[in-house]
Each structure stands twice: as structure tokens, then as C-alpha cells.
Amino acid sequence: MKSGQLPGVKQLRYSPAPRAPFDVEMLSFAQLRLMDRSRQRTRPQRPDFHVMALVQSGVGRHTADFVDHPLRERTVVWIRPGVVHRWTDVDDLEGPLLLFTQGLPPAPGPVAQAAGDIFGPACWQLDKDAWDLSIWAADHLRHEHAAAVSNPRLASAPLLAHLLSALVLRVLPVEPAEPPTGNPHEHTVFHRYRAAVEQRFTRHHRVRDYASTLGYEPRTLTATGLGAKQFLDQRILLEAKRLLAHTDLPAARCAEHLGFQDAANFTTFFQRQAGLSPGRWRTRHDGH
Template sequence: MILVENGQPSDVRQLRYAPAPGAGFGVEVLSFERLRQLDRGGRRTGPQRPDFHVLALVRSGVGHHAADFVDHPLRAGGVVWIRPGVVHRWTDVDRVDGPLVLFEPGFLPAWGPAQPAAADAFAPACWQLDDEAWALSLLAADHLGREHAAAVADPRLASPPLLAHLLSALVLRVLPAGGEHLGGEHLGGEHLGGGHAGAERTGNPGHAEQHEIFRRYQVAVEHRFAEDHQVTGYARILGYDRRTLTRATRAATGLGAKQFLDQRILLEAKRLLAHTDLPVARCAERVGFADAANFTTFFQRQAGLSPSRWRAGHSGR
């Protein structure tokens, strides 16, 4: 595992992933012990923002982890999932052990059932599993770890599709109860933060189609939220009308399409305010507001505080 920083006007380490020699499969299986060995200087305790997924299972020990302004206690039976872009800190994992899986965005099968959970920017970072789910999750993680180790040891045994499917099995096993898609049930508190173009779709799509419509909208929002703040723009790109996007998003998250988009913009704004020294006006620019006053009005309406007051209470968290 090689973690590389790129320069940003921020106190947050921007982490890029490059596989260790001979392990370029899109996924890598480590452990908390290996993390400590690679980080003798303890930089893991500072805020960092990976561009890859980190999925960890706490097999033993106790500690703490912070993600997007929330501190999480760690103990046996716990799951940690840091998605790309989340600002987090391993505040105390000196006594924690268990598997640590790193994987690149897009490594999971694109049309598989695990992909929506991987794409959910609002999903929780930590949760506990019951005993039965935990035992099966460890089996899934161990199977993935053994296949990964075999692939590294003998390239003839390497099979990225097999590793991707084993990772999918692990993801589905560790999801919280009822969390086959985590969607909007986690859009509260501090976690707040398609069709064919030209062939506009209307009508009342069924459950499966609504799920696919929301998935397309979710992906588009993640790529464009700092450029386009209007649902009509996404509707035009995806080939659906605004009402169709709103129905699909509400079915998946409990929020309308505009509310979902606004919450994604707000989450990014909070990350910038908490973890950078950028002036409020620059933070506004980074999330697509040319006018700082409009950004302040938006933030006040969504968060209940001005950007400056919110930053004062969350800086460095």
C-alpha cells in the first residue's frame, strides 16, 4: 500500500492509493497491525481524505475513529466504512486489530447489489453487527484475504473478477440490518451534510425502475454537485423529467431530488469549513457558489447557522 499526498490548501491529507508491487488488482487486504507498521509517525490520527474505500472489521480491541464531525467508539464486532471523499481520523487504533480492506471506486461490479451501498455518500461510517452476522462477516473477510494473498504470491492465481465478487459478498454481509441500500435513512444529524438523453421519461415507474433511476441520479449528483445546483439540469442529462427524479429519490431516501442535492452540497461545504483554512468565499466557490452571500443564505437555511458560526464549533473535527 502506498499513500501519496497531493498539495491542497488544507490541513487534510489528500490520500491517493497505489497498490503495493504485485498487488495491482483494485483491492488490497491489510490489517490494523499493518496500518500501524506503515505509519510509525502516527499521521493516521490527523484528518485525511482518501480517494478510495476503506472497509475495516474490528476483530478485537477498543479504540476510536472520527468521520465527518462524528466520533465513533470502536470495539469487537464493529464495522468501519470510509468512502472516497470522507474526511476521517484514526484517533485511537493502537489496541485494535482486524482486517482492513482498501479498494478503488468502481472495483465492485457495476450492476451488482453492493454498488449502491458503495455509492452512498450519506451512509454511516461505523456500526455494530449482531453475533451471527459478525461471524459470517469474518468468514467473508478471511476468504477475501486468502484469495488476495494467493494472488499476490502467485500471479497465475490472480483473478480480479473473483476478488470483486468476494468483496461484494463481504459488503453485503456487513451492511446494517435492512441496509441493502443505505439511502436516506442516514441523512439526519451530522451525516447530512437514467434514461437515454433526449428521450424524456414520464409515467409511474415500478420499484425496480425507480431504484435504477435514483442510482443514476445519485451517481450524477456525486460527479456534478459543485457545478449544477438545479434538478432540471440532472433531469435533462439523464433523460427523465423532474417529477420522475423526485419520486425515485423520495422512494429511496425519503427526500425529494432537490433536498437530496442540497444535502450533498451542504456536506461538502461542511467538510471544507471544518478542515481547511479557506475563507468562506473560497469555500463557496468550491461548492459552486459565485456569490458568497448566496452561499451564506443557503448554508444558514440548511444548517441553521451561518458558515462562520458553524466553522467555529467544528474546526478540525
């Protein structure tokens, strides 16, 4: 099994409409239902792109990495690449739905930081003032996208990227999750570390390995107050849960896939982090 693939989960690749060859695509819940009459949306799926939705009306439910979220008016949904999710119930929902690629948000900056946060929130509510501004931002992006599709002469990829960034900044929670430090250098260290973990967590389980790769002393990562070891353990645990819930791999194969020397080490790690053995956790969450 290739890294990132889960046999029980539909892998979704970014594929915009032929006449809309941009890194962002605007849809709606109504269009999602129309395109998905077989209701594949209710089964686990794992996109390699970002999915963002703004619920303007209706009530429903959404599941992201084993957490069930109620959906109602003024809910924002953000599914980042690699997250296993399903639209549990969106039959009654209306509102804009946008897809965009991993590389679209300009970097560096708060939008790119939020886009790269593997543990960032999947759903949250906005107050009315923030919501109204968010809908205006989404409408602006929708109009520009429609104009770019209908008239290539007007198409501007940088403009679409900036309008998307404006929308993301507007919908972010009032107090977005930030590393608990005000030091810009420590922010840089953390984001470099986070990116390295995402690339190597199935092979390297020690913070000092990442420190060496990034050119830091181990104490540089541990002294930032960012919980370097905890972050690494939680990333490994998340992928372990995905493997257990969405594949039939025995614990020994899960251990191998995640870079553990043997099944016993994997079981000890999982038990310590999740509070359950891999087998018991799988029984509770199989197919979620």
C-alpha cells in the first residue's frame, strides 16, 4: 500500500472542469447533490485538495477524522488535504462550496499557515457580522471565477488567489489556533518542523531526527514551547487511527507502514496515546 492511500476510502484528486483550469473552483451544496446522485458523498473520502463550505441555510452533519460536526446556518467547514471526511447529511443545506489546491494560498503568511495546519479546526461558527462579510467575500470570488471561465481574457490566477486569501482570512475563527509564542523566529521554526513531520512521520519518530534535518539543535525545537514531541506523536496517532478504521491491515502491517520496528512497539505507542489497544479502537471506529 502506497503512503497516503487507504483502501476503504475514496481518493479524490483535484480535477476542475475543462473550461475552468484554475487552482480554485466554486460550487454549491446544490451542485454537489446534483453531481452525486448516488450519494457517494456520505462515504469516507480523502481529497488531495482543500474543501471549504459556508452553510447559509439548513441543518445537517459532517464527519472529519472520527469527529461528528453539526452543520447549521453560519457554519464554516474546512477540510484540508489528507483528512478523511464524509458529508454525513447535507440534503437540506445551501451555500457556497469551494475547492482549491494545496499550493494556491500565497506563502508565507497567515493563510498558508492555516492551510498547512493538519490539526486545524474542521468546523466552526461565525457571528453575524463576520458571516455577512464572509458571504460578500465568497460572492466576489464566485463572480470573478465565473467571469474567468466565461471570458478567458478576463482570467487572472493571481487575482483568484488573492480573493481566496481574503475569504480565508475573513472566515478564520476570531481566535485562530496559534503556537503559544509571540516570537516570530519560533513561529518559523515551528512551521518548518510541521512541514518536515508531514513528509517524514512514517519514517522518523524522534524530534532530534527532525532537528538534524532542519539544521537546529534538538533543544531549539523543544525550547519553543510548541510541544514538538506531542505534535509528532499526535500526527503518527492520527494516521494510525485512519489505517485501523479504513483498512483491514493487521496491527503488524500498520506498524510497518508507520515505521515501527515491530507490532509490540506500535501497540504500546497506540495504547499510551489513545488509551485503547489498536484492536479495541478498531472495533469501536471501524468504517467511520
